Amino acid sequence: MTGQVQTRISQKLGIRLPIVQGGMQWVGTAPMAAAVSNAGGLGTLSALTQPTPEDLGHEIQRCRALTDQPFGVNVTMLRTVSPPPYERIFDVIIASGVKVVETAGNVPEAVFSRLREAGITLIHKCTSVRHALAAQKRGVDIVSIDGFECAGHPGEDDVPGLVLIPAAVRALQVPVIASGGIADGRGMAAALALGAEGVNMGTRFVATVEAPVHDRIKQALVAARETDTRLMFRTLRNSARVLANATSEEVVRLERREGGARFEELRPLVAGERGRAALQSGQVDDGVVWAGQVVGLIDDIPSCAELLERMHRECRERLAAAAALC
Numbered sequence: 001m002t003g004q005v006q007t008r009i010s011q012k013l014g015i016r017l018p019i020v021q022g023g024m025q026w027v028g029t030a031p032m033a034a035a036v037s038n039a040g041g042l043g044t045l046s047a048l049t050q051p052t053p054e055d056l057g058h059e060i061q062r063c064r065a066l067t068d069q070p071f072g073v074n075v076t077m078l079r080t081v082s083p084p085p086y087e088r089i090f091d092v093i094i095a096s097g098v099k100v101v102e103t104a105g106n107v108p109e110a111v112f113s114r115l116r117e118a119g120i121t122l123i124h125k126c127t128s129v130r131h132a133l134a135a136q137k138r139g140v141d142i143v144s145i146d147g148f149e150c151a152g153h154p155g156e157d158d159v160p161g162l163v164l165i166p167a168a169v170r171a172l173q174v175p176v177i178a179s180g181g182i183a184d185g186r187g188m189a190a191a192l193a194l195g196a197e198g199v200n201m202g203t204r205f206v207a208t209v210e211a212p213v214h215d216r217i218k219q220a221l222v223a224a225r226e227t228d229t230r231l232m233f234r235t236l237r238n239s240a241r242v243l244a245n246a247t248s249e250e251v252v253r254l255e256r257r258e259g260g261a262r263f264e265e266l267r268p269l270v271a272g273e274r275g276r277a278a279l280q281s282g283q284v285d286d287g288v289v290w291a292g293q294v295v296g297l298i299d300d301i302p303s304c305a306e307l308l309e310r311m312h313r314e315c316r317e318r319l320a321a322a323a324a325l326c
């Protein structure tokens with residue numbers, strides 16, 4: 001065994017450890033992304049966290065001032081009535097010379113072509129093998145596959161990582177990043193054993209020193225158990241995994257009511273600005289707090305450097321212990 005876990009993912013992304021911080025709305029700011037990149041992983045800015053494409057340009061510059069290591073930008077493409085100005089967002093990303101983009105959602109083929117032509121390494125994050133195959137066909141370099149455990153949108157197929165990761169690895173030629181349910185070196189070792197060549201984490205990074213959220217939110221993640229997430233929007237076929245709190249319990253209650261709930265009714269509860277305010281004020285119950293089942297495995301609030309070193313060490317120990325069984 002060499003001293004370092006190295007894969008096609010770490011090589012393609014030019015990073016020391018194949019550990020990626022997935023795009024996180026309201027959390028993926030320059031200090032967060034730079035901390036992950038400085039620790040040897042790939043930090044990711046969240047494009048939609050910035051009010052305008054110009055602000056995203058400034059955030060990219062701010063991140064560059066904080067790290068000389070590679071980092072990415074997440075662009076989540078939502079199907080909404082008034083979509084963000086995606087064209088201008090991509091203009092800014094290309095002009096700024098960012099080398100890695102993580103896309104998620106419904107990405108038009110022209111977007112992939114445009115980013116590829118600009119020499120950008122494309123990670124597409126999705127929740128099913130069929131979407132992964134479609135993305136591979138459209139020329140993405142890496143697929144990040146999000147199991148049912150994940151924070152955010154797990155899709156509607158409900159296939160957890162233990163099945164989804166090897167199913168994706170079997171079907172794809174491009175390297176696969178395992179996402180959802182990973183918080184430590186045990187999860188990383190398992191993902192590598194299943195054939196993934198890197199891991200992506202969201203929730204675990206929210207409970208780090210550098211995450212730009214109130215300490216009470218981090219403490220709530222530490223306190224939560226693996227049963228403490230809720231799936232909102234199941235009835236709207238747009239499932240979203242979030243921390244169990246007064247807001248998400250109310251959303252689920254309204255959805256389960258006879259006749260269900262229309263999105264318009266839920267909107268005031270789930271408004272992005274309300275979630276952002278909760279993250280910043282630390283009033284855990286006041287808005288939606290995105291979190292995955294992996295909260296049950298989070299026991300501390302380390303720095304990103306401590307976290308990544310520990311994960312890497314634990315991962316190697318677990319792989320060696322497993323090899324010793326053979």
Ligand SMILES: Cc1cc2nc3c(=O)[nH]c(=O)nc-3n(C[C@H](O)[C@H](O)[C@H](O)COP(=O)(O)O)c2cc1C
Nearest residue numbers: 022023024025104150151152180181201202203292
């Ligand atoms: C606070 C938070 C916000 C997130 N926002 C986004 C987002 O805007 N776009 C996206 O593609 N994924 C988003 N995600 C999902 C993560 O990028 C990642 O895929 C997911 O957290 C992996 O599952 P895990 O939380 O079990 O590690 C978010 C996750 C969290 C915890």
